[in-house]
Amino acid sequence: MLRREGRAGYVVLNRPRAINALNHAMVRLLDRALTEWEDDGSVQTVVLTGAGERGLCAGGDIRSIHDDVRAGRPAAPAAFWYDEYRLNARVARFPKPYVAVMDGIVMGGGVGVSAHGGVRVVTERSRIAMPETGIGFVPDVGGTYLLTRTPGELGTHLALTGSPVAAGDALFCGLADHYMPSERLAAFTADLADMPAADAVRRHEAPAPGAELAAHREWIDHCYAADTVEEIVDRLYACGDRHAKETAETLLAKSPTALKVTLASLRRARALPDLEAVLTQEYRVSCAMLGAPDLPEGIRAQVVDKDRRPRWSPAELARVTDADVAHFFREADGGPLRFG
Incomplete structure (x- = not known):
């Protein structure tokens, strides 16, 4: 849902029953809005919010991805991701203030349309x-890209566990810029129609809460500096911290293939020059995942049947070989891609 008011263009992700999960139509609509407003001198600020009370965006519409994969239609999610990642790059380089109100649940694709923006606001309700x-x-x-730029190995921890962070940790990890009580959001977004984004932020922001992850940096940095997922798990069990042991058990419930490919993706991303290059790598890996069994099975277990008992294949870390991981990074036919 788009509207113009004063000096601002407002985008409202409007699927509240699905916590505003992104579909292809929404990605295209946001891209068209940015195209129009980038060249419109009367639009000085773009404001992104989500409809409803539950969150900005719970991610991409993974149920539709499950259905497409099961029906043998991998081209549909691949096309969605291509346009989505192009949009993520566009948000990052948008030449005007792009204000993302990261209130409530902000996950997956919701991070992509918000955390690359220039002005990222979190609240006491944020879970990213x-x-x-x-x-x-x-x-x-x-x-x-974002998670390799966090302090120490916090990004590796967040990527492998998938754990949500609240406002203080989001700020500490560089996923957000400003804290604002949710009760001030209505006045804040209204002020953006009349004043520069920086002035509106100064009027409404508040002191940020503390970062809980900061207290766990010692064991996180030590354990996640390991070269393999198996060694990370071993270090977590061995370090003697209760939180580390719980984290090891969390990891062992995840897809072994996804864990190993994620760790490789993070290590490779550190050496890539910019966001666009990282998005290119992510696109190749994402498309390769469409041919692997764990993605439809994971969505089935978490979203479709909701039995929370995924049957991973392979089911053990030791059975995912280096060659298996390398498969997900092979370049697709047709030459290099670029999301710039």
């Missing part, structure tokens, strides 16, 4: 995550 390993997938939408 890249939970893809729990559905047999890997962080995408530029998530591996």
Whole structure:
């Protein structure tokens, strides 16, 4: 849903029953709006919010991806991701203030349309995550770019576990810029129609809460510096911290293939020059995942049947070989891609 008011263009993700999960039509609509408003001198600020009370966006519409894969239509999710990742890159380089109100649940694709923006606001209700390993997938939408730029190994921890973070940790990890009580959001977004984004932020922001993850940096940095997922799990069990042991058990419930490919994606992303190059890598990996069994199975278990008992294949980390992981990084036919 789009509207113009004063100096601002407003985008409202409007699927509240699905926590505003992104579909292809929504991606295209947002891209068209940015195309129009980028060249419109009367639009000085773009504002992204989500309809309803539950969150900005719960991610991509993974049920439709499940249905397309089961029906033998991999081209449909591949086309969706291509346009989505192009949109993520566009948000990152948008020349005007792009204000993302990251209130409530912000996961997966919701991170992609918000955390690459120039002005990212979180509230006491914010819960931000890249939970893809729990559905047999890997962080995408530029998530591996964002998570490799967090302090120490916090991004590796968040990528592998899929754990959500609240406002303080989102700010500490560089996933957001400003804290604002949710009761001020209506006045804040209204003010953006009349004043520059920086002035509106100064009027309404509040001191940020503390970062809980900061207290766990010692064991997180040590354990996740390991070269393999198996060694990470071993270190988590061995370090003696209760939270680390719980984290090891969390990891062992995730897709073994997704864990190993995610770790490789993060390590490779660190060496890539920019967001666009990372998105290109993510696109190749995402499309390769369409041919693997864990993605439809993970979505089935979490979203379709909701039995929360995915049957991963392979079911053990030791059975996912280096050659298996390398398969997901092979270049597709047709030459290089670029999301710039």
